[in-house]
Amino acid sequence: MLFQFNTACDEWRRSQSGSILTIGTLFVLPITGYISDRWGRRVALTYKTVTAFNTGWIGFVRSFVNSYEWFLALEFFESALGSGAYSCSFILVWWVTNNLVYYGMSINAVKLSGNQYLNYIVVTAIEIPGYWTVILLLDRVGRKPVLIFGYWLCAACQFVFTFIPEGA
Structure with missing residues (x-):
């Protein structure tokens, strides 16, 4: 040009x-x-x-x-x-990313230190109060704040997880 x-x-x-x-x-x-x-x-x-x-x-x-x-x-x-x-595809990429992170964290729970069976049971059991909390909060607070809080909480946990020593 x-x-x-x-x-x-x-x-x-x-x-x-x-x-x-x-x-x-x-x-x-x-x-x-x-x-x-x-x-x-x-x-x-x-x-x-x-x-x-x-x-x-x-x-x-x-x-x-x-x-x-x-x-x-x-x-x-x-x-x-x-x-x-781009705008339509961007939204679909967000949904795929959510699913990949969710299933990746669930499957990777067996690689945490400690008993792999107990870790998997704890990860699976923690979903029950999580589902009930979401059901109660969606009507009262709205979808966006619940999702934003969930994203930030997940990011903070992943960030803190990098500083935990491997043998601990």
Whole structure:
């Protein structure tokens, strides 16, 4: 872009490309959120998978344009078509991460020091008051504060666990 469109001395033209990319992303995220909320993430991701294929073609065509204006237009369309899948996929990654951490900690409990059977029983038994606490708190406090507290508690326990000596 620097040499093809002669933007070496025009800093504003180089930064304009990034601004157009951001505007395209901001343009499509509310639309993708509406599609995801209205018809579900599967429909939104299917739609975005089809448009992501078209995004590849737009990027290919963009590499051959000769005018700066067409470059910016294709930059906008490429970001608008490609960035919507990010928001839907991001939420799915969070759910997968929660499950991986939960099952990883449950399965790894047998590797803690002490009796592996007793450790597994304690980890399994601690879930019972945890489930009841969540059931009672969700109606009173709300979903977000309960999840935020749970995430911070899990992070603090993992952080403290790194400082416990191996033989202790």
